[in-house]
Amino acid sequence: MTEPQISSAEPDIQTVLASARNVLKIEADAILNVAMRLDPLFVRAHTMILSCKGRVVVSGMGKSGHIARKIAATLASTGTPAFFVHPAEAAHGDLGMITADDIWLALSNSGEVEELTSLLPAIKRKGIAIIAMTGNASSTLAKAATVHLDAKVDQEACPLNLAPTASTTAALALGDALAVTLLESRGFGREDFALSHPGGSLGRKLLVHVRDIMHSGDELPIVPVGTSVKDALFEVSRKGLGMTAVVDANGNLVGLFTDGDLRRALDRDINLSTTLIESVMTRNPLCIDASHLAAEAVQIMETRKKNGLLVLDHGKLVGALNMHDLLRAGVV
Structure with a gap:
């Protein structure tokens, strides 16, 4: 041949x-x-x-x-x-x-x-x-x-x-x-398609909800009103999310303390041991409902230039998440 x-x-x-x-x-x-x-x-x-x-x-x-x-x-x-x-x-x-x-x-x-x-x-x-x-x-x-x-x-x-x-x-x-x-x-629809493609990127975006990836229970960083900035920093470090929620005596969310709040507070030359968290925290913080899609959390964080969000369920604080959680979940 x-x-x-x-x-x-x-x-x-x-x-x-x-x-x-x-x-x-x-x-x-x-x-x-x-x-x-x-x-x-x-x-x-x-x-x-x-x-x-x-x-x-x-x-x-x-x-x-x-x-x-x-x-x-x-x-x-x-x-x-x-x-x-x-x-x-x-x-x-x-x-x-x-x-x-x-x-x-x-x-x-x-x-x-x-x-x-x-x-x-x-x-x-x-x-x-x-x-x-x-x-x-x-x-x-x-x-x-x-x-x-x-x-x-x-x-x-x-x-x-x-x-x-x-x-x-x-x-x-x-x-x-x-x-x-x-x-x-x-x-x-899109959610039907996602159910047929749970392993794909679209499936992850449409099937993963905030509740699935948020930190809750003992993993949720939280301090009560009246906590010193120093002690709040310990909570931030222990939980590793770069933030902590601040609640009143009834457990209602009143504020959020983040790395950004700390930098602004240090610019004021505060005493970390004597300054109370409510004087430096961000009031009425940006939150997301636990039932929302994780992809919505991505959109909010990117649009508002935030690294983390607190999570509510019927107005009650139930969790927190940051961009690293979304990356690990494959939503980003």
Whole structure:
């Protein structure tokens, strides 16, 4: 077998860029053409999935299989229960994972892939609705489907017009269109998305509340009115938050003492042992409710240039947190 020859010459920059731009243009045009051809069949497919009592089972071979996996993942993460089943594995037992309540979404540019078409009799016998996404409306798969979605492209971006490029891009975009329209119809919101992505940054921002990361109980820095500045400093050091709350005899919040308050007090040349905390503390300090999202605490701190906040629950002091807590929680 003859080994392919690799040129040692430097590639022409403009030639490479022109080729790359041509690929992107062909694929962009392919998506636009699919968009222009959208018809009531897309709405029917959308309605079928929206009313489906089971799951969307997505299948495809080769490059279409990779796209099918992505579509299944996108559907699942946006509120539509879905999973990928490999056609070859389906023919050897995995077909048992599909029930009559499910919908089979099959991807094939030609619509004639044997691994998919060979499953049609079994799929039909189970009474499973079929959505076919192909580039050939006259194909076996398209004709057998309950609904056919047209993903035809005029040409592949590959100069040989062989490697699946524009066709896979178009199919992926069409799958995204299904997922997003379903998301909108379900009223799937940011918090729903976060529940599906608890390990991601959005999940942390939308699922972590102030109460989850605040310091409370013995960890809460707190001193009563009448405490000396010196003793208040001991409390600040012990709790390590760079601040302490100040409360009255009934435990009601009356002020906050921070490093900034200390610097301003030292400018006045006060006696730390005899000066009382209420004479140097900040009254009516900025607070946040325990039920608020931690992301809101970030916004307040950044906007108001604060390093920490006291936390209230129905007006009662219950905790404190600083920027380091938010960093550790992955909210920032």
